[in-house]
Amino acid sequence: MIGSEFVPLSLTPLLIGIFAAVACALPGNFLVLRRQALIGDAISHVVLPGIVVAFLATGVISSWPMMLGAAGAAIVAVVLIEAIRRLGRIEPGAAMGVVFTSMFAGGVLLLELSDTSNVHLDVEHALFGNLESLIWLDATGWASLLDREALLGLPVELPRMAATLLAVAVFILLFWRPLKLSTFDEGFARTLGIRTGLLGLALVIAAAVAAVAAFDAVGSIIVIAMFICPPAAARMMTNRLEHQIAWSVVFATASAIAGYVLAGYGPLWFGGQDAVSAAGMIATVSGVILALAAGFGPCRTRSGAPQGG
Amino acid sequence: MIRDALLLQLGYNATLVAIGATLLGVAAGVTGTFLFLRKRALVSDAISHATLPGVCLAFIVMVALGGDGRNLVGLLLGSALSAWVGLLCLTWIVRNTRLAEDAAIGAVLSVFFGLGIVLLTVIQTMSSGRQAGLESFLLGATAGMLWADAMVIATGGALTLLLILLLRRPMTMVAFDPEYAAARGLPVTWIDLAMMGLVMAVTVVGLKIVGLILIVALLIIPAVTARFWTERSDRVVLLSGLLGGLSCYVGAALSASAPNLPTGPIIVLVSFGFFAVSLFLAPSRGVLAAVLRHFRFQRRVHLRQGLLALAQGQPIYERLTNRLLRRAGLVRPDGVATDKGRARAAKALRDERRWQVIRADQAYEAAAALYDGLRDIETVLTSDQIAEVDRTIGGPRGVPA
The missing domain is CATH 1.10.3470.10 (ABC transporter involved in vitamin B12 uptake, BtuC)
Structure with a gap:
């Protein structure tokens, strides 16, 4: 696979996949520990109405308005969930279910009602993404990495995803101590003067940013899988948050690489001709990793003690 | 169609x-x-x-x-x-x-x-x-x-x-x-x-x-x-x-x-419509009911505080309190208490004193737990008990109870 076609055809989707997976897995660690794992699920559903509204408002398929629309929808959804939970005194799970299904339905309806037949915007694309199409046509081989002309032809998703990953990582690094404290002991964090409510909201917004950027490149199914599976698998491996995050990055990267390779080349090994969905395969591989961790991880049980120790 | x-x-x-x-x-x-x-x-x-x-x-x-x-x-x-x-x-x-x-x-x-x-x-x-x-x-x-x-x-x-x-x-x-x-x-x-x-x-x-x-x-x-x-x-x-x-x-x-x-999304949005209506209009659990409850509570607190202020001869500056007192016919537009207002104020002050006695007395522990500054004492104690409390305070002096 490291032939001359690797760089133009596979390098960029592979890198974008890895960046997206890690950018989602990082905040996912905290979301899983805070029992807010399904926020990622909710966000990835409401992204659809966001981009549809952005498209209707601007009339063009271009990245920035759509990302802004998606981010706006994510924030609206988070606020709505919180409002319905408080106003109606409904448990958070049900409030989330009400909000994201309704917003998703609204998005589908808008999409059907508006004239989008001539543009590439449909529900399946939003769900599955199109990782395989993010190819780097200007590249001819590894030498292109040093070629200024060719680098200009990189798909825009690559630098954007890299920037998102950097932003999420910087956020977590900057707020490491307060995040850790408020995740494990919210009451104690509050007595230290940490504004836990604000911090929780910031975490959700960081997750939403990662989700929206990743969604643009790889579709929403990967987003949900990467928010939950690598951190959950990492949780089975260790009792220390630092190690857990390191494990989750390893797992996310491994899922992205293995998933992409299996999707692209796996069918050929079995005698098929065409590749299968890379996004779906990455999610599947992350599930396999989670299953292995749940079966054999040293810290998989609730008591948290290493087995046989 | x-x-x-x-x-x-x-x-x-x-x-x-x-x-x-x-x-x-x-x-x-x-x-x-x-x-x-x-x-x-x-x-x-x-x-x-x-x-x-x-x-x-x-x-x-x-x-x-x-x-x-x-x-x-x-x-x-x-x-x-x-x-x-x-x-x-x-x-x-x-x-x-x-x-x-x-x-x-x-x-x-x-x-x-x-x-x-x-x-x-x-x-x-x-x-x-x-x-x-x-x-x-x-x-x-x-x-x-x-x-x-x-x-x-x-x-x-x-x-x-x-x-x-x-x-x-x-x-x-x-x-x-x-x-x-x-x-x-x-x-x-x-x-x-x-x-x-x-x-x-x-x-x-x-x-x-x-x-x-x-x-x-x-x-x-x-x-x-x-x-x-x-x-x-x-x-x-x-x-x-x-x-x-x-x-x-x-x-x-x-x-x-x-x-x-499309059928599915329309069905979901219709049921969301029912949900939104219920969220706002449902009795007791709805938002509107909660807002009304809040305002009713606010009025009770203001009226009560206004009456206590009247009884102690303090001036009232708070607008809502003044308006509530005037509307209930308890004070005249110039801020002076009417007869009815004075009677209600004296009763409020007296009830407050009765609550003080109750809350200091172990025998009334269960009743004292219900004190929230708004509850009418008659809803908690029998008239016999109130009479007994009144004996420790002394009878009303010149004001109808």
Whole structure:
């Protein structure tokens, strides 16, 4: 696979996949520990109405308005969930279910009602993404990495995803101590003067940013899988948050690489001709990793003690 | 047009869809209530997404056996099977690992859905032209619904309702108090699994009409809506079934009344409409009722404070307090208390003194616990007790009690 076609055809989707997976897995660690794992699920559903509204408002398929629309929808959804939970005194799970299904339905309806037949915007694309199409046509081989002309032809998703990953990582690094404290002991964090409510909201917004950027490149199914599976698998491996995050990055990267390779080349090994969905395969591989961790991880049980120790 | 649609005058297919959807809505509303009361509403999200690989596998198997691949019963059986596997995975993760239920839900949902998408692309490449629009299971498609499909949906819905009728008492008990149910000897795990099995049945039946992404809405929204209107679980169940059926009926009719209105999303938005109305207008649990309650409370506090200020001869500057006192005829526009105002003020001050005595006396502990600064003392103590308290304070001097 490291032939001359690797760089133009596979390098960029592979890198974008890895960046997206890690950018989602990082905040996912905290979301899983805070029992807010399904926020990622909710966000990835409401992204659809966001981009549809952005498209209707601007009339063009271009990245920035759509990302802004998606981010706006994510924030609206988070606020709505919180409002319905408080106003109606409904448990958070049900409030989330009400909000994201309704917003998703609204998005589908808008999409059907508006004239989008001539543009590439449909529900399946939003769900599955199109990782395989993010190819780097200007590249001819590894030498292109040093070629200024060719680098200009990189798909825009690559630098954007890299920037998102950097932003999420910087956020977590900057707020490491307060995040850790408020995740494990919210009451104690509050007595230290940490504004836990604000911090929780910031975490959700960081997750939403990662989700929206990743969604643009790889579709929403990967987003949900990467928010939950690598951190959950990492949780089975260790009792220390630092190690857990390191494990989750390893797992996310491994899922992205293995998933992409299996999707692209796996069918050929079995005698098929065409590749299968890379996004779906990455999610599947992350599930396999989670299953292995749940079966054999040293810290998989609730008591948290290493087995046989 | 909409009137025609609501009266089932829009032709065979529309009528079929409306009836099928209504049955589905009733079954989903009733089932969803137990899920909601058990606080596991989002488990349905995992179950519904886990149907996708089953649908695809069933299609592949049926094609491999030389069949059509589009047989609804076969596809639904496949979806039920993989949803059941997803459910077992979910239960296993929650029981045997340290992960909380929400992480397990998210993991099952995304992994099964991802696998389903992989299989979808396999089908796309497998035999071009025979792809059969399995994507329609994502969002539902009612345009080509056949009499046989409607019968499958009707039978499934009716069976689900029958099972719920049989299981409603144990399920209610488990939903409210699993420990008590276990102590009574009920097999809580099995009842939970049965509940989830019913949810799965509704999901599978609903795949054709609303699709796997939106079926969750039919399970959650009617139950949450019904909960606003009553505090009794049996009424929540009935109301939720009614609301679910009604929103499906209205939604199906609306979507038939104009082109380009997809059935599933319209149904979800109609039920969200019912939810929004209930959120604001429901008695006692609604937002409007809470706001009114707040204002009533505010008025009582201000009136009380105003009366105490009057009794102690302090001037009142607060606008709302002044307005309330004036409107009740307790002070004149120039701020001087009327006779009635003076009497009420003296009574308020005296009651405050009585409360002080009560709260200092161990014998009145139970009554003193009810003190909140607003409660009328007559609602807590008998007139004999008040008289006794008054003896320790001394009788009223020149002011009617």
